[in-house]
Structure formats: C-alpha cells, structure tokens
Amino acid sequence: MTSVDFNAWHMPVLTVETIDALSVKPDGLYLDLTAGGGGHSAAILEKLGKNGRLYAADRDPEALKICDARLSGIETSATYKTVHASFSEFPDWLQQEELGHVDGLLADLGVSSHQLDSSARGFSYLNDGPLDMRMNPEQSSTAADILSAIPESELVALLRLYGEERYATLIARAIIRAREKKTINRTAELAQIVSGAVPPHARREGNPARKTFQALRMAVNGEQQELAHLLHAIPDVMSQGGRAVVISFHSLEDRMVKQAMRRWQSPCECPRDFPTCVCGKQPIGHQVSSKPQVATDEEIQDNRRARSAKLRVFEFGGGVA
Template structure:
C-alpha cells in the first residue's frame, strides 16, 4: 500500500535512541504522528516484547499504517486523534505512564504525493491542506477570509517568509476578483509577488507560503506546544521522548521545552544540589542532530530534520516540572 519513496527519516538513530526505554518486556511506546508507520514498524521489529499506541489525525494514514503493521496487530493499537490528545488516549486505556513517545512532525510523504490533498505546490489541486478531512477549515478558507494583517502574520511567523506583507497584499487584491480555490493560481501569484532575485535562492518560492498555510489550517504550533509537555508528563522513569522537527519554529519549541525540564534552578556556583531540587530529565542528544549523506541524497526530506531526545531520570525525590 505504501510506495518506495516513503522512507522514515533517521530510522536507525531513532531506534537507537528508543532502545533503553523499550528493551524491558511489556514496554509501551507511543508513535504520536504515526503517518505510514515506518518508524513504528522498525521499532516493533527491534523490540519484540514492546507494544505500540499509534496516533494520527489522518484517517487515510491510519488505514495505510494498519495494513503495513498487520504482522504486529496483536501488539498495536491505532487511534484516530491529534497528538496533543495524548493524555485522553492514555486515560481511556487506563495507563498512568508509557515508556517512550515519538514525534515525526510536519507533512508526510503520502500527503504530499496525493494531489487532491492540496499540500504540494508542484501540482494544481484544491487548496485543502487538512490533515484531518473532518476539520472545517481549509487553506482556501484562510486565503479567502483572513484579514490582511492576519495573513501577513501567518506567512511571517509560520512560513518565515520575508515578503509576507507583499504576498498578503497580492492575495487580498486577487481574491476580490475571484476566491482562491486551487494551488496553481496561488503559485502563479507567488511568482508575481516575490521579486525575481529572491526567487532564484532558497528553494521554490511557494515553499514557505504553503508551509505557513498548512500550519495554520492544522493548528500545528499550538498543538505542538501542548503535546510536548503532555509527552514529558506521560513517560515514566527511564522513559524517552524523541522528536524530529523539520522547520526552525517547531524545533525551537521542542528545544525550549526540553531545556525547561532539564535545567536546575540551583545557582551554578552551589557545590551541591539540595534535596528536592534535582532535575527530573536529561537531554540525551547534544544539540539538534542532523542527517548526513548518503541519507540526504536518497531521502531529500531528511535534509531539514532536527532530532532531539530527552529521558526522564530514575525517581530521586526531585520536583517534577513536567
């Protein structure tokens, strides 16, 4: 059901980082962004006594992942939910903790490949971009109804687009003639709005605008801000949270959340850490890990990945910041 280009990013490294948390018989892992199940498949194979809870808001992805993970059906539980709903998902299963949580953020290869979903700027398609087709708001709704200032903010903050205001002005002017319905018209507008010298650098001129619209339609930043603390609270001692982010805003949120729970409030010149002030987490990765060749050549999506991992320490009586 999956196609060859659906290759999980940094697969071996993810398995390696998850290993200490999943080697115990009966360990439970959560793939909070299941997608096509590539990471989960490798983890289920590597840890034959572990169980999986796979979460995705995309019903098509769940169906395809279910087919891929059929050989492990007795150890898998696939859930239609958004990943910030992790506390509810665990409560419904009477679980007070899990051993590992994985996030592989952003749009999936499958969503990009399906033209009718409207995620890709390379094909003319309906301006949809919903990861859950039951959600009411589409990318067309954003383009056709948001005020100028709000469109500018979204393009600037979520797309890191330096010509955000200029693009938003073009959109507002053009939608007065006719509402936006397809990606092809938006791409043509972006070629007109972005100056020619800027179009020659930094990748496709539509990349940042499409990213910003996708994030807004799916509320990805707010969901992530809720999901990371929820994952940190969900793991037990020795548990790990691993996150793969593909754009700087997401990575910054993860970095800050990890730093907050792994930093001591004790002055650095104090010779010892008083009881009750121990940190409850340690960052496992040194900074954000990146993919290298030959993976980037064989899997271009890996070029922008930033991977971070954190571990809850064994209970030592410290205060819980999660």
C-alpha cells in the first residue's frame, strides 16, 4: 500500500498542526495512543532519529495491522512498537523506566474513516450492516445488545448526554416500541426507526440518525470513561517539557480535555478570598494556547470529517500534582 492507499483507509486530521504541537525531538520517546491507520504515527516516526522511540497503540486490532504495515515501510533509524490496548490499560504497558520520560503523547479521539465506512463494523447509519459499533471486536457488548435491554429512561439520558439529541424522548420511545416487536440488530433498521420518530423538518436538516448513532457508539465503547482514565494518567508519564496533544470531535470530550488541562495548569483548590495558597497544589505545566486549533478551510474541503476537530496542547514542567 502507498501513502495514498493508507490515507484512503483513514485520513488523519490536523497532521501538520499535530507534529508542530508535539515539537518532536529526534531522540525522544513518543506515544500515539490512537494509531488507527498510522497517519499520525508515520509523521512522528519520520521525525525521529537513531535513539528515537515510538509506541503506536490502538484498541482496534484491525487498525493496528494497517498501522504496522505503514510504519514498516518507513526508512528510519528509530524504533517503534505497536500495542493493542485501550486508554483504560494505559500506562500499564509502558516500561517502568519510561514513566516520567515521555516527550510527546497524542490522542485523536475520532473514529477512523474505515470504521465509519465499513458496513460490517456497524458504525454507519448510511450503510446497512450488523448493529455492532465495537472499536475492539474482542469486547462483548454490541450496540444491539445495549438496545435490547436498556430502560427507556436511561436511553433518553444516553441520547441527550452523548448525542445532544433534542428529540431524545421521541426517539427512545420509538426504539422501545420497535424492539417489543422484534430485536433491532441492523443499522438500517435503527436509522429508519429514528427517521420515523423525529418531526418532518428534522429530516430536512441532515440525517436524523447521526446523533443517535454517535451516542450509542460512545456508550458501547465507554468513550467518556476511557478518556477520563487517560486524562488522569497522562501527568504521571510525561517528562519535563513533554507535550500532550489531544484532538476531540465532540463537545463533551473537548470539555473534559479543556477542564483537565485547566486543572493541570491551575490546580489550587483554595477559596478565592484566601490571600495565599494553603492546599499546596502547584501547576504542573501550562496550556500552549487557551484556544484549540481547528482545521483550515483547505483541509476541511479535502476531508469533511476534520470540520469538527479541535486540537489542544499542554506542556508539562514545574510543580507537582
């Protein structure tokens, strides 16, 4: 496969901005925790020299195979290793001596183009396939499993929280009624149920199933919980001057990232009217920019999935958590 073929499998977003933000050192230790098709990992590896090291991790074993194939074709004196792991398993797979010495860490929270486009994976509301949505096919519960048992009130809450769906009550009611007649186990079935549940004008504002599928995907893969674990673990692995880069695509995820970076920068919990800090919590670094970087118009034209991407950067150094 050529670089064009790999990008067809999955086109990474904000690649130039990511590499700039990581400020890659030739002899550094770098982690790409969402390697996917290897686009970002390849760009990092190309910057590394003889003593440089890269870990490319992902929870999707199929993606890791593609990533490994891509990285193996790069001429480099650096070393790399692929790791099959989710955020919740981080940093258990790092060597003890590597803790506190990571120079750069990347987490791209988006879903890969291949996952979305492959009907067999069950992520897409545009193509019929099994209602699966597991990023790691080795895990047990699928989207169909969740829909077969979730109470209506919990489904409403899920659609509102993860999908920010204004018609959550109508959609949840329609799903419950439909599953009483037969199990919902195909993506086309679910998309049709959602379309029939929302008001006619909502169907003219784009595919009405988009937010429902997003909410289910986040629930199936425990994305909020996985991200919370990662954000808690990051400070313990970073070196002085090391940078963490996180790319989010959903307001809930971006809010979690933004709040975590604010805590890292300003951890003091003392009341504002205290003249001096008595809690003892000191900053462990600073946000490189208070505002996220977004894709250029040119990138969005080439890759529409980049339109909602937000990149945030934090540089570690100074103080203790």
